[in-house]
Amino acid sequence: MHDGGQAxxxxxxxxxxxxxxxxxxxxxxxxxxxxxxxxxxxxxLCGYAFLRQAAIQPWPKQSEVFSIPFIALMTFIxxxxxxxxxxxxxxxxxxxxKKARTMLAITIFGGLCFLGCQAYEWSHLIHEGARxxxxxxxxxxxxxxxxxxxxxxxFVLTGFHGSHVLSGLxxxxxxxxxxxxxxxxxQGVEMAGLYWHFVDLVWVFIFTxxxxx
Amino acid sequence: xxxxxAGTSPYRIYWITWxxxxxxxxxxxxAEEFHMPRWFLLVFLLVFMMVKAVMIAGxxxxxRYEKRNLGIMVGLGILVTSLIxxxxxxxxxxxxxxQTIR
Numbered sequence: 025m026h027d028g029g030q031a032x033x034x035x036x037x038x039x040x041x042x043x044x045x046x047x048x049x050x051x052x053x054x055x056x057x058x059x060x061x062x063x064x065x066x067x068x069l070c071g072y073a074f075l076r077q078a079a080i081q082p083w084p085k086q087s088e089v090f091s092i093p094f095i096a097l098m099t100f101i102x103x104x105x106x107x108x109x110x111x112x113x114x115x116x117x118x119x120x121x122k123k124a125r126t127m128l129a130i131t132i133f134g135g136l137c138f139l140g141c142q143a144y145e146w147s148h149l150i151h152e153g154a155r156x157x158x159x160x161x162x163x164x165x166x167x168x169x170x171x172x173x174x175x176x177x178x179f180v181l182t183g184f185h186g187s188h189v190l191s192g193l194x195x196x197x198x199x200x201x202x203x204x205x206x207x208x209x210x211q212g213v214e215m216a217g218l219y220w221h222f223v224d225l226v227w228v229f230i231f232t233x234x235x236x237x
Numbered sequence: 238x239x240x241x242x243a244g245t246s247p248y249r250i251y252w253i254t255w256x257x258x259x260x261x262x263x264x265x266x267x268a269e270e271f272h273m274p275r276w277f278l279l280v281f282l283l284v285f286m287m288v289k290a291v292m293i294a295g296x297x298x299x300x301r302y303e304k305r306n307l308g309i310m311v312g313l314g315i316l317v318t319s320l321i322x323x324x325x326x327x328x329x330x331x332x333x334x335x336q337t338i339r
Contacts, residue, residue, distance in 0.1 A: 046304040059311055066319040070326045077330035080337050087269070096266055100259065107255035110297045114247050221297045225290055232286040236265060237279065 054215050058222050061188075065226050068181060069233060075173040084170050086235050090145070095235050098141045099227065105134025106224040113217040116203070116210035124213060128200045131220065135193045142186050146179075154178070181230055185223070192216075192223045254296040261285050 045052050076083055086092065112127035153163020156179050158172025165175070199216040202208035265285055268278055295301040300308050 045307040045310075047307060052307075055307060055311060059314055062315045063318060066315065066322060070319070070322045073323060074326045074330045074333075077327065078333040078337070080334065092266065092269075096262065099262055103255060103258045103262070106293065106297050107251045110251040110254075111248050113299075114251070118247065218298055221293055224297070225293045228286060228289045228293065232265065232282050236269065236282055 048211065050211060050215060051218075054218050058218065061222065062226070065184070065229070068184060069229060072177045072181060072234065075177055079171055079173050081169065081171040084168060084174055088168065089149075089165070089170060089174075090235060092235065094141070094145065095231065098138055098145075099231050101134050101138045101141065102224050102227050105131045105138070106221050108134065109217045109220045113210075113214050116213040119210075121203075121206075124210075125200065125204055128196060128203065128213070132193060132196050132200060135189055135196065135220075139186065139189055139193070142182065142189070146182070149175075149178070156180075177234065181234055185226055185230055188223050188226065192220050195219055250296055254292055258289055258292060261289055 043052075045055075047055075108127045108130045112124045112131060115121075115123035115127055149165075153160040153165045154170075154175045156176060158175055159165035159170045195216050199208060199212055203213060265282055268281055273281075294308075294312070300311065
């Protein structure tokens with residue numbers, strides 16, 4: 025490519041214009057939304073870091089409070105659903121209507137399983153005395169010396185993430201219905217996919233920073 | 238997409254990414270069992286967390302097939318903002334902890 029052409033491409037990609045990212049406006053807006061949502065989780069995780077670093081009580085060992093194999097199962101479910109979502113996007117792009125529908129349905133099933141696991145984990149911890157304000161006096165968790173900031177961080181982080189999974193599931197169900205009725209183009213599946221992968225991405229950070237570290 | 242070349246399944250990249258993510262997850266879980274120094278475990282987990290994030294964003298979200306400036310806006314934007322925020326939070330938490338101990 026000669027210099028003039030190169031300059032024109034650079035101008036188009038870096039200097040603004042109609043398509044500065046070389047993507048459709050729908051995809052650009054979706055990415056901007058994802059960045060803002062990621063910053064929300066960044067703020068929440070930094071808040072968690074603050075609570076943990078400023079805590080005067082020792083931070084409990086996660087494996088003594090949670091069942092880590094169970095959390096690993098949740099991670100497996102989410103990663104698998106992300107893989108099937110990626111396959112759904114590619115199938116939709118290639119015009120394989122049936123495969124895209126099947127993959128979307130499997131992704132929704134995975135999301136439901138994840139939410140079910142989260143509901144089980146929450147109810148289990150609440151049963152052990154965990155509350156948003158801290159462990160109930162006299163409960164199992166209080167006996168283990170779990171500080172209030174631990175349960176606060178747990179409910180806020182997993183609660184926000186769970187609400188994103190729920191909204192992602194609603195988006196996926198609407199997309200599946202519209203795709204089955206041939207009312208949405210492949211780009212609709214791609215946008216739903218971007219959001220679903222983002223939910224998986226956030227879990228990678230929560231899983232490592234809250235459950236493992 | 239480069240993976241739609243003749244003879245290669247377009248879905249292959251997802252299976253490979255999925256398998257690598259699972260292996261990394263298992264390695265991260267197993268790392269806890271080997272009683273390694275805390276700083277090493279910290280670095281190990283953080284590095285693999287970032288590898289997983291890059292793989293999801295690049296392969297599942299197709300960021301590697303997009304224009305580079307989109308990837309820079311997303312990746313660098315989130316990373317730099319988060320690091321600045323964590324820098325402030327970290328200083329403040331150390332200060333609060335000192336005040337509490339006193």
